[in-house]
Amino acid sequence: MMRAVLPYPLLSLGLLVMWLLLNGFSLGHLVLGSIIALLAAKAMTPLEPAKPRIRSWWPLLHLLRIVAGDIVRSNIAVAQLVLDRSHRERVSGFVTIPVDLKDRTALTVLAVIITSTPGTAWVEYHSAAGLMMIHVLDLRDEQEWIDLIKNRYERLLMEAFE
């Protein structure tokens, strides 16, 4: 019964929140937004989108906090690189990192984190070998980046999704 009315609860909730943010909160918009959120989720059902299985929310909140700080730091770091007039020898390069994550949503979150952090860009993922390749703008130590991704982000994503 629950399943028939609310096939994708997270999607519906997201749509409702978006509707309320755009139109301002009022009882009328709450009702209208709920109806639209339910109908839209129903319309999604034939497409059978993969349902994220989130085991626990705490690691995600923790991750959000870490990532927010990292993004600020790397914004400053990359801005300094642009302004650096000394023409110091800066090496950029590719780093291949073994990832144990298999869950698609978790990988998507990881891709968003790596890409929205200036200075690193997700370039390739090889699902059979479990390898991903990122490009790093200021590459000093490959192992440092592998450790960073594995210990800082992947561990928390594992706890949240797998």
Place this chain on the structure above:
Amino acid sequence: MSIAAADFPLWAAILVALFLLIGSSLTFLGALGLLRFKSFYERIHLPTLGTSWGTGGILVASMIFFSVTQSRPVVHEILIAIFVTVTTPVSLMLLARAALYRDRTEGNDTVPPMAPDTPKPEPIVHD
């Protein structure tokens, strides 16, 4: 109820200006770096300055300004931040992977080969 621009409180004006400056400077530095850096893969990092705190700073400034002038919390800018963050990787990966594919088919040594046990991309042969 709304506040006329002349009555805008000083503390809010300073905050708005600060965040606007942060956001626009970062976006500008990103654009500057896009010009100054040499290789494609280096350049791909620069627009993320604009899409992370570049946009972020301007959006925070907008939230403060309109929340103060309209005397109610205005937070729909969060949606812009979410959508920009979620869509950036899509275009960035498309560009990076297209470049990577081209470099590999051309036999460019500066890019690493594909993961082990995968067939190399065949060079395109026109009949």
